[in-house]
Amino acid sequence: AQTVTQSQPEMSVQEAETVTLSCTYDTSENNYYLFWYKQPPSRQMILVIRQEAYKQQNATENRFSVNFQKAAKSFSLKISDSQLGDTAMYFCAFMKHNAGNNRKLIWGLGTSLAVNP
């Protein structure tokens, strides 16, 4: 069974600085997807970034980038130039690639990020 671990329950960063959130996972699958979702105080779950395991290049979306280390089963999220609106809970999630119609996400416990002015 797959598991996702986020070892940092809470983090804080000063506005405009860079912060990295950690995620590790355990799987015997070779092909899979990894995601970071953001959940602000409104509780809406927002997709931040995705990574396909077969791609060696790390995904980037504007100020958000990942460091994907397949051998180490590590998938960290880097937020550059942090903004107050980045304050949220961040969840790492895993999905098998050859899942057929069974595309469930397996979630970590989340990291609460506070961006301080």
Next chain:
Amino acid sequence: EPEVTQTPSHQVTQMGQEVILRCVPISNHLYFYWYRQILGQKVEFLVSFYNNEISEKSEIFDDQFSVERPDGSNFTLKIRSTKLEDSAMYFCASSVSYEQYFGPGTRLTVT
């Protein structure tokens, strides 16, 4: 930009009552999901739905739960006889392929 919608935003019900949570997925999406998040705990998968049938369900999704796509737009989750431990945030999601897009959630409070 198309989005997933959910109603109601907050539902309060008494233990033993039936509740129906409603979702309108993004219109061209084919896969539909329900997840729940008990306060302070991790997000848990409940059920996935494709081609008008359940494709996978978790051990949480017992006989008290059911899902339906009664027409071309709505996707509902029914809990027949609610328990106190069903109190949670319930999220609907939909996808075309592997990126799932979530609704704003329904907060269910069972008293």
